[in-house]
């Protein structure tokens with residue numbers, strides 16, 4: 001098949017993809033004062049395939065990708081399968097993630113999701129029977145299980161603390177739970193339950209001052225907040241690209257602070273994890289591990305997904321990390337105020353304090369169970385999440401940059417009928 005025939009066949013085979021190319025794209029830089037420029041946010045929304053048949057308010061579970069990301073994966077899929085490209089460690093995507101999160105490329109390793117990064121740390125740290133790890137009553141199953149597993153395997157002790165209503169109160173609770181045996185503070189940056197933003201910088205510096213490891217389950221940080229891992233100062237941070245970053249599904253990353261690299265035992269290794277191995281010497285040898293976080297991932301990887309990660313970082317950067325944070329906080333603040341105006345029948349669960357709020361708003365209804373609410377919401381095509389974890393029992397609403405004010409208004413009108 002010559003090149004012309006190839007193009008003809010690929011366009012015929014993928015008409016929907018070629019249609020993406022005709023969409024008006026975002027300007028390289030957002031306009032001044034874009035946070036309240038609805039024309040700009042309508043243009044942002046037009047970058048997504050989201051159907052008007054649903055009102056999608058559950059980005060906290062899974063994000064949708066803009067056409068730019070879908071297209072990058074599509075283009076790479078064609079390239080991979082045209083030129084038989086092998087998808088070993090992709091340094092471009094690692095560099096993008098490092099730039100996006102304020103880390104060095106050597107400190108970032110790919111994972112498939114948040115849970116995988118949580119496991120790498122929970123299983124890899126040098127902990128022994130009786131060592132204590134501080135966690136919270138707001139863990140996701142993917143946050144809790146890796147540490148509970150280590151408890152089963154090695155007899156570590158997990159101390160569970162409730163969160164405070166403010167950042168200062170949470171910090172105090174963490175500090176009060178520390179004992180002589182505490183080895184790790186393993187808490188969510190932003191829990192899946194209420195979306196409360198924890199004071200990660202203060203928790204990291206508290207841990208450092210006591211010689212304790214700081215680890216964050218960071219499922220909801222990147223792509224929601226304008227965060228910088230070096231500034232935060234934590235030792236380890238596990239995240240994903242498939243929620244707020246709006247990247248490919250089944251992709252994530254783990255940040256391992258440079259000076260803590262040697263402290264995590266690499267449990268699983270393979271091609272690219274090592275500095276040399278020899279099965280013919282007597283005895284066979286493994287000379288050591290790669291000098292970067294690359295030691296924690298190995299073997300054949302997906303060049304297509306990595307192209308999608310790079311594109312999702314570019315997409316966010318074309319809007320701007322601070323603008324994304326300002327916009328999502330504007331949306332969640334608007335929703336919060338509207339819910340509050342419905343009166344006593346609505347109990348807001350996410351803290352009001354500005355530093356403790358992000359893009360997630362959680363609430364309860366006095367006169368309706370969350371299960372009933374979800375059932376009714378489903379009938380009206382609102383996609384939401386209820387939170388049964390750890391008996392937090394609330395309704396969780398995520399508003400991301402593609403959410404439009406009329407959608408929030410429609411949702412609040414629906415809530416007003418349930419109060």
Ligand SMILES: Cc1ncc(COP(=O)(O)O)c(C=O)c1O
Pocket residue numbers: 060061112113114115116140142143188190191192217219220240252
């Ligand atoms: C706080 C938190 N941790 C961990 C996870 C698990 O993420 P993943 O499915 O990427 O492993 C989630 C998913 O919603 C989450 O919200």
